[in-house]
Amino acid sequence: MKKFINVKDLGDLKIAVQEALEIKKDRFAFKHFGENKTLLMVFFNSSLRTRLSTQKAAMNLGMNTMILDIAQGTWRLETQKGVVMNGDKPEHILEAIPVMACYCDIIGVRSFAKLENKTDDYNENILHQFIQYSEKPVFSMEGATTHPLQAFADLITIEEFKTKNRPKVVLTWAPHPKTLPQAVPNSFADFMNEADVDFVITHPEGYELAPRFVRKAQVEYNQNKAFQGADFIYAKNWSAFEDVHYGKILSEDMNWTIDAAKMNLTNHAKFMHCLPVRRNVIVTDEVIDSPQSIVIQEAANREIACEVVLKRMLEGLK
Numbered sequence: 001m002k003k004f005i006n007v008k009d010l011g012d013l014k015i016a017v018q019e020a021l022e023i024k025k026d027r028f029a030f031k032h033f034g035e036n037k038t039l040l041m042v043f044f045n046s047s048l049r050t051r052l053s054t055q056k057a058a059m060n061l062g063m064n065t066m067i068l069d070i071a072q073g074t075w076r077l078e079t080q081k082g083v084v085m086n087g088d089k090p091e092h093i094l095e096a097i098p099v100m101a102c103y104c105d106i107i108g109v110r111s112f113a114k115l116e117n118k119t120d121d122y123n124e125n126i127l128h129q130f131i132q133y134s135e136k137p138v139f140s141m142e143g144a145t146t147h148p149l150q151a152f153a154d155l156i157t158i159e160e161f162k163t164k165n166r167p168k169v170v171l172t173w174a175p176h177p178k179t180l181p182q183a184v185p186n187s188f189a190d191f192m193n194e195a196d197v198d199f200v201i202t203h204p205e206g207y208e209l210a211p212r213f214v215r216k217a218q219v220e221y222n223q224n225k226a227f228q229g230a231d232f233i234y235a236k237n238w239s240a241f242e243d244v245h246y247g248k249i250l251s252e253d254m255n256w257t258i259d260a261a262k263m264n265l266t267n268h269a270k271f272m273h274c275l276p277v278r279r280n281v282i283v284t285d286e287v288i289d290s291p292q293s294i295v296i297q298e299a300a301n302r303e304i305a306c307e308v309v310l311k312r313m314l315e316g317l318k
């Protein structure tokens with residue numbers, strides 16, 4: 001595996017999930033794979049889960065790890081081509097990437113959307129420059145428009161907790177005071193559309209995701225209706241995708257907060273969220289503290305999802 005930025009990079013999804021479940025039985029079974037190999041994790045943005053789970057996955061495989069937080073102890077990097085560099089960014093990513101690549105075997109990159117220009121964000125400029133100029137396997141630790149490690153962990157979690165062959169999975173928008181990217185819902189939709197589930201997306205009008213991620217999902221604007229019979233509720237906020245409102249908050253309607261009354265409409269659904277989550281904004285304490293909530297188990301599977309990706313990348317190095 002040379003890159004991991006979307007569901008297609010995993011190949012057969014059933015095989016990938018089975019591989020994950022096997023690794024989970026003995027996460028140190030492949031600890032010789034990463035001997036004398038180094039993972040570089042490059043963060044342009046903050047993280048708790050991705051930082052720890054990726055490092056842990058690499059350690060399970062016997063890798064060395066290095067973490068670089070851009071602009072915190074490093075030079076600020078210019079990422080646009082052709083600019084006159086007379087501002088506050090003393091190093092260009094065109095030199096920085098090949099230099100970073102000298103010191104490692106695999107690179108993980110976190111680089112969020114700026115939510116200023118849809119074309120810039122959806123071009124995934126930074127991630128693609130790492131793929132192009134590093135000549136190393138590169139995986140997304142959340143890009144501007146996708147978060148495949150999260151969605152892979154989500155799918156593993158659904159596989160573990162499902163009680164029927166084809167569960168109903170609902171991705172629901174929920175309110176949030178800050179403008180957030182579409183990366184998590186995009187990737188979740190990307191994976192659910194490939195998985196053996198009945199997939200429904202619910203959100204207020206104006207929050208339609210990109211058609212290439214929605215694909216065959218059923219879109220239902222009535223949240224209560226969407227929740228009926230659901231086996232999994234996946235909550236997430238995202239900002240508007242549509243051109244004129246791109247990156248904007250169109251609603252802070254607290255009627256979309258996930259509470260016990262809404263969960264009672266479901267088929268005893270499990271509650272999921274990628275975390276971090278704003279309690280009593282996205283979801284009430286009552287729901288996230290209930291046995292229906294599997295947010296911690298979901299976060300734990302980030303380690304397993306990443307271990308599959310790193311193992312496959314290490315196999316490709318041999």
Ligand code: CP
Nearest residue numbers: 047048049050274275
């Ligand atoms: N879910 C997730 O990616 O968490 P972090 O932003 O803390 O890494």
